[in-house]
Amino acid sequence: MDKNQNGLLPEVLDALSDPVIMVDGRKVVTFSNAAATSAWPSLINGVPISFTLRTPDLIDAIDRVLAGTLPMLKGAMSERLPVERFFEFQVVSLSSSGVATPRTAPAVVLVFRDLTESRRLEAMRVDFVANASHELRTPLASLLGFIETLQGPARGDLQAQTRFLDIMRAQGRRMARLIDDLLSLSRVEMSEHKRPIDTVDFGLLIRQVADTLRPVAEERRVAIHLDLPDAPVFVSGDRDELMRVAENLIENAIKYGHSGQRVELKLAIVSASRGRCDEAQFSVRDFGPGIPAEHLPRLTERFYRVDASASRETGGTGLGLAIVKHIVNRHRGRLTIESEQGTGSVFNVFLPVPDEE
Numbered sequence: 367m368d369k370n371q372n373g374l375l376p377e378v379l380d381a382l383s384d385p386v387i388m389v390d391g392r393k394v395v396t397f398s399n400a401a402a403t404s405a406w407p408s409l410i411n412g413v414p415i416s417f418t419l420r421t422p423d424l425i426d427a428i429d430r431v432l433a434g435t436l437p438m439l440k441g442a443m444s445e446r447l448p449v450e451r452f453f454e455f456q457v458v459s460l461s462s463s464g465v466a467t468p469r470t471a472p473a474v475v476l477v478f479r480d481l482t483e484s485r486r487l488e489a490m491r492v493d494f495v496a497n498a499s500h501e502l503r504t505p506l507a508s509l510l511g512f513i514e515t516l517q518g519p520a521r522g523d524l525q526a527q528t529r530f531l532d533i534m535r536a537q538g539r540r541m542a543r544l545i546d547d548l549l550s551l552s553r554v555e556m557s558e559h560k561r562p563i564d565t566v567d568f569g570l571l572i573r574q575v576a577d578t579l580r581p582v583a584e585e586r587r588v589a590i591h592l593d594l595p596d597a598p599v600f601v602s603g604d605r606d607e608l609m610r611v612a613e614n615l616i617e618n619a620i621k622y623g624h625s626g627q628r629v630e631l632k633l634a635i636v637s638a639s640r641g642r643c644d645e646a647q648f649s650v651r652d653f654g655p656g657i658p659a660e661h662l663p664r665l666t667e668r669f670y671r672v673d674a675s676a677s678r679e680t681g682g683t684g685l686g687l688a689i690v691k692h693i694v695n696r697h698r699g700r701l702t703i704e705s706e707q708g709t710g711s712v713f714n715v716f717l718p719v720p721d722e723e
């Protein structure tokens with residue numbers, strides 16, 4: 367857009383939080399504001415919009431507005447990659463005057479509204495109610511049962527009272543853990559489409575988490591071995607969230623793989639394969655019983671456990687890997703799980719390493 371003709375218009379459009387794109391009569395991008403290039407970094411002036419935005423409904427709406435049948439069209443579109451996003455869009459003609467304009471002049475303006483967050487909140491509320499009520503009902507029923515027993519048959523039975531109160535405290539704690547995990551899961555989900563911006567020394571973070579979990583490991587006679595590079599490995603990330611990733615994976619390896627008596631933590635830089643940037647690979651390996659292959663694809667689902675009673679016995683909620691998965695997604699990373707029965711399991715987290723300046 368010519369600044370002399372339009373004055374401060376580009377600056378004004380950049381100040382908007384909603385993406386705004388202009389295309390000419392050939393559907394070639396002539397302008398995109400800051401919100402648009404941040405949502406779709408591959409938008410470039412002079413390149414057809416369909417190189418970046420392929421949604422048939424959107425392209426169709428542009429065609430119809432360009433054809434002059436309608437001055438404005440509204441629609442909705444969703445994207446699945448790299449994360450699921452929902453937009454509402456408006457396609458508005460800029461040449462309503464009817465005066466013939468060159469095919470390369472801005473002809474149509476596209477205005478988007480990001481509905482991802484509100485959709486996500488809605489879905490999360492539905493999910494939360496269903497999952498949480500199911501998981502909370504068991505300890506709650508047991509709490510109520512013991513309260514009634516204490517008020518009735520066990521009234522005056524001091525020995526029974528002490529025993530029941532212990533169980534009740536354990537059930538209450540279980541409910542509290544569940545609620546904590548559900549809340550952190552929903553917090554991560556809410557921020558999942560926003561990239562974390564801090565820079566974190568991943569090696570140092572892993573060392574710190576390993577140190578805090580050493581007592582847990584010692585209790586189960588598990589030795590933690592570290593294999594970290596000497597130089598810091600910087601990733602862009604959210605420190606608290608990455609600590610939660612390391613905590614959950616190491617804790618699982620200790621809890622479920624304790625029979626292997628050894629947990630190995632390794633951090634390495636793996637160089638770029640075709641079209642990708644370098645990645646930091648964090649591996650947590652245990653030598654426990656491993657996980658039967660049929661469970662692997664579902665392991666990161668909320669509340670999915672291979673052995674629910676084993677998980678509950680150790681205070682598990684079945685939400686740890688779901689939280690890990692969401693955090694890794696938010697960091698535009700990958701989680702892979704390899705396991706062989708009788709040999710053990712490896713959980714790998716790959717995080718993109720920012721280019722060196």
Ligand SMILES: Nc1ncnc2c1ncn2[C@@H]1O[C@H](COP(=O)(O)OP(=O)(O)O)[C@@H](O)[C@H]1O
Nearest residue numbers: 618619622671672673677682683684685686687
């Ligand atoms: N290292 C591991 N070895 C064997 N099984 C594992 C391992 N890590 C996770 N699992 C299985 O995956 C399930 C889900 O893990 P997670 O989401 O952390 O929930 P939780 O630990 O609270 O049960 C666990 O209950 C367990 O069955």
Ligand SMILES: [Mg+2]
Nearest residue numbers: 618682686687
């Ligand atoms: Mg766990």
